[in-house]
Amino acid sequence: MEKQIAIIGLGYVGLPLALTYALEGFTVSGVDIDPGRIAAIRSCSLGMREDFDGVPVNAVLKRCLGDGTLSVSDAFELVPKDVHTFIVTVGIPISRGWELDLAMLRNACTQLGRLLREGDLVICRSTVPVGTTRGLVRETLERESGLAAGDGFDLAYSSERIAEGSAYDEFRKMPLVVGGITEHSRNRAVEVLGAVNREPVFEASSMELVEAAKMFENAQRDVNVAVANQLARFAHRFGIPTRELVRACNTHTRVKILNPGIGVGGHCIPYASPYLFGSLPDAGEYQDLLPTFVSARQANAGQPAYIAQRISERLEGLEHRRLLVVGAGMKDFSDDITGSPALDLAGELTVRGAEVRVFDTVAALPGDVCAVENLESGVLWADGVILPILQGGIDYAGLKHVLLERGRNDPVILFDFRGVYEQQVDMVNASWYVRL
Secondary structure: OOOEEEEEOOOOOHHHHHHHHHHOOOEEEEEOOOHHHHHHHHOOOOOOOOEEOOEEHHHHHHHHHHHOOEEEEOOHHHOOOOOOEEEEOOOOOEOOOOOEOOHHHHHHHHHHHOOOOOOOEEEEOOOOOOOOHHHHHHHHHHHHHOOOEOOOEEEEEEOOOOOOOOHHHHHHHOOEEEEEOOHHHHHHHHHHHHOOOOOOEEEOOOHHHHHHHHHHHHHHHHHHHHHHHHHHHHHHHOOOOHHHHHHHHOOOOOOOOOOOOOOOOOOOHHHHHHHHHHOOOOOOHHHHHOHHHHHHHHHHHOHHHHHHHHHHHHHOOOOOOEEEEEOOOOOOOOOOOOOOHHHHHHHHHHHOOOEEEEEOOOOOOOOOOOEOOOHHHHHHHOOEEEEOOOOOOOOHHHHHHHHHHHHOOOOOEEEEOOOOOOOOHHHHOOOOEEEO
16 A cells, blocks of 8 residues: 555645544645634644544654655645545534535535546545435546546545544544545545554445435434533422432433533534534425434524523623623633634623623634633633533632632632532522522
């Protein structure tokens, strides 16, 4: 097997994948059409929180760029002509109305198709609706290259299954599911992917099966989160401590209810059901085929609004209330704000009349968010403090001290929706403490 490869798309999936191959002795050419992304990669100044066996991503980047095992560009034509294996990791944006935008994937395949030569291999690892690899990807590559998939070039699909923050470990250790347009294509893809991943491979009967498996893997997690969040709503209705109820349920050896939160963010789970819906030609058909996934997605998407209403009720209205949101990542300990429910909550509170400020130690906040640089001063300013996620670098013990000190004279309402202090009696018993 030739140890040269090109990765198309250098985002949260593509870049860690490129570095994984580079560390395995491959010569990797990375392409991303965003010049800003390429500049950040070349300057080794990424905000990604990925480690490679304990080495931060920027240090690994510096090493791989320096020794030539990785090169990056925003131009497809700069990919070396002796590269014959291409992995596509381009994302598909989804609107709040569950509409899929395939333009970036189509554009990438158009430009990639112009590079293809007889005998090349293309592996799609983007999360896509069922039929996309055999449809849009194959058709675009064939049109631009003049070659036929399965004859002139090989085509396969293998979903990525990584969690942001653990990409390197999971590219090496997460079992693979692989399908090809032909058996030969699948076998070639298994060999290439197996060069960095030594786990068992599920060799699927079709690419469509693998596409569907990826979506249902994530969509069932969306359902599980919805169950937990609706449990929390029910528990609140009856004054039952939510997390204690979860712990009680989970003493049953066949039950595993997740801890609830303020919503679901990130690149994967919120998009899984819309990808399923987008696989169907009739826009309404998913209502009949997938009602559980529809209701789960609606429930999780509506969680920030529900939480905002809870806060409003406790404060007897939000007009002119000053609220501090502590933590903005899309999940615990993340610098990524993609689809962040914490920021969605901040937006909901603002729309309802509150003055909202946000404190985060690692996530870069968007320009329309009012950031607080000092946590203590933010607490002293606020009428309410909201803990939507856990975040690294935040001194929760110090925050507790400030809250208790203020609570002696002028209490601030603490909305501990992540259960940070739920096991601490002095906090839970305070009249100004609110839990999920």
